[in-house]
């Protein structure tokens with residue numbers, strides 16, 4: 001992803017293209033707010049959205065679910081092949097999901113979250129890289145602001161009790177961690193037969209209608225459909241943490257639920273965009289405590305977190321010559 005300016009520069013052609021790009025971006029935003037399809041970019045020109053040229057555009061349908069919290073549904077965001085690729089890749093490394101310990105910022109076990117999961121670093125493979133670029137296109141926030149991909153698997157009544165995605169403790173909001181989480185994109189990789197709805201219990205409106213579990217009726221709920229993606233904001237437009245973004249996963253009571261979470265921060269995650277570029281591919285730890293945790297055996301006991309954040313200390317990669 002290049003760091004080029006907001007719009008293409010240069011001459012009369014540049015001005016015409018600039019005008020068309022602004023019109024396209026406005027149409028896209030108006031379309032999203034109105035819950036209609038997003039207008040395609042003009043002609044065959046690359047679609048500039050403020051942080052470089054997107055190699056892949058996404059032109060799907062956006063449905064507004066709620067303003068409080070701000071939540072939107074991107075229909076058919078992933079193809080069946082992409083969903084199947086992600087679940088196939090994850091299955092061998094699933095471990096019990098953790099939550100964040102509010103005093104230390106470290107992951108810990110909790111029975112409020114009974115799913116299994118794993119993580120993939122940003123750019124893990126070509127499919128994930130392409131999806132991450134699409135996420136940037138659809139959210140209009142650069143790839144650099146994304147965390148790695150969290151994969152989740154629920155079955156036999158497994159759930160995630162309502163929680164906030166924004167951090168209360170300072171450690172996970174520091175500069176290296178990109179500040180506070182701005183938004184979450186939850187991509188559904190399967191369609192469970194019963195339950196598994198993502199629910200916002202404190203939303204302005206509650207969901208009703210056939211096919212929803214009792215848990216889902218306690219708030220605004222979205223039923224997972226393979227390929228769809230749910231976008232919601234953890235921060236309000238004035239940058240404050242939004243209490244209405246409280247959300248959870250209702251128990252999956254029949255079938256399997258697979259989802260992939262993208263947490264997106266207000267700033268670049270893992271250092272500035274330039275630092276990330278310099279480091280890209282280098283073998284580094286994301287936390288200075290990694291060597292100590294690794295010594296205590298956490299690479300084996302907590303692989304989902306450690307393999308993503310403590311790559312160097314867990315021997316997941318070899319340091320480059322100048323690291």
Ligand SMILES: O=C(O)CCC(=O)C(=O)O
Pocket residue numbers: 152160165184186196197198199247248249259261
């Ligand atoms: O799987 C879901 O529907 C919810 C997941 C979730 O709450 C999260 O990843 O923060």
